Amino acid sequence: MQYRKLGKTGESISAIGLGCMGMSFAYGSSQDFNEQESLATLELALDLGINFWDTADMYGQGANETLLSKILATKRDKVFLATKFGFKFREDGSTYFDGSPKYLKQACEASLKRLKVDVIDLYYSHRIDDTVPVEDTVGAMAELVKEGKVRYLGLSEASVASIRKAQAVHPIAALQNEYSLFTRDVESSVLATTRELGITLVAYSPLGRGLTTGAITNTSNLSDADFRKGLPRFQAGNFEQNLQTVTALEAFAKTKGITVAQLSLAWLLAQGEDIVPIPGTKRRKYLQENAAAAAIQFSAADVAAIDQILQENTVAGLRYSEGALKLVNR
Structure with missing residues (x-):
């Protein structure tokens, strides 16, 4: 595993982290979650040198954090x-956002x-809670x-203005935004x-919610409880067009002897340290x-070739529903 520095903290985190959400939330119902396999996956992550684990209190309404605790109990120092x-x-079952100081301390x-x-x-x-000044939240x-309960601070899906306001209050170590071959919004101004x-920049959904793995060829195979069924990119018409892009990427990946998922991750790593x-x-x-994608080195020509494929194949559909999009870039 390769390692990268987290902001200006000096901390070393694995170049490829582990998003734990799907172990407890979003991609199925409770019957689709296998705790034994999830725990084995977490154990293997440490064996592979993946020390950067990502969760949230909303994933399974706390279930994901509880799951991770079973590994953290004996291996906290490795994560x-x-x-x-x-x-x-x-x-x-619907959600709303609360960034108030009172609630965040309880959370x-x-x-x-x-x-x-x-x-x-x-x-x-x-x-970002648009009813609470970001300066108050941060x-x-x-x-x-100061209380020793948290070491470093991060934001997710924040606008440039909010990032700057937050940074003026306390150093921000990481910004977590969606970033992938299919979602490149951050390149316009946020990344600069x-x-x-x-x-x-911590890139979540770097595989386009499974689209750029090549593993999803028919949305009918997704569980009825899988939230992707409601996303624009997985709707009829859009989905088929997006599969054409994946097919083009797969063809290039084969010339490199790698999978399209590995191509997707290596491309992101090539965007900057x-x-x-x-x-x-x-x-x-x-x-x-x-994990194997961390060892893949793309040349400038490789990156240019991938960008050319993306220019020739338009991504169809928004990344979120209109309602969810109202919560990003605030």
Whole structure:
């Protein structure tokens, strides 16, 4: 495994992290989650040198943090642990965001309890609350640092303006945004800002929510509880067009002797030393495939060839529903 520095903290984190959400949330119902395989995947991650683990209090309404606690109980010192706060559930299962100082302190205490740890290495505001000044949210997060409950602070899906306001209150170590071959919004202005301020860009959904793995060829195979069924890119018409892009990428990957998933991750790593993708998986075989991408070195010509494929094949559909998009870039 290769390692990269987290912002200006001096901390070394694996160049490819592990997104743990899918072990407990979003990609199926409770019947689709296999705790034994998930725990084995977490154990293997450490064996492969993947020390950067990402979770959130909303994943399974705390279930994901509880799952990780079973490994952290004996191997806490081997994990650089990131979690997030802010999303709250209504009785009907819908969510809303609360970035208030009062709530975030309660959320932190609850996460520490579920994770069974004394300190969280990287604590993110899962989104920006447009009803609370970001300075107030980050100010309260900074108090958690002073109290020794959190080591470093992060934001997710924040606008350039919010990033700058937050940085003025307390150093931000990481910004977690969606970034992949299919989602390149951050390249317009956000990435320039994080680089100016020395903030690591943590790329979530780096495999396009499974689209750029080549493993999803028919949405009918997805569980009815899989949230991707409601995403624009997985809808009829859009999905088929996106598969054409994946097919073109697969053809290039074969010339390199790698999988399209590995191509996707290696392409992200080639965008700069300040990019750290966190592909999610709940199975060991995919984890090994993802980890191997850290050793792939793309030349400038390789990157140019991949960019040419993307220019020739338009991505169809938005990355989120319209409602979810209202919560990003705030």
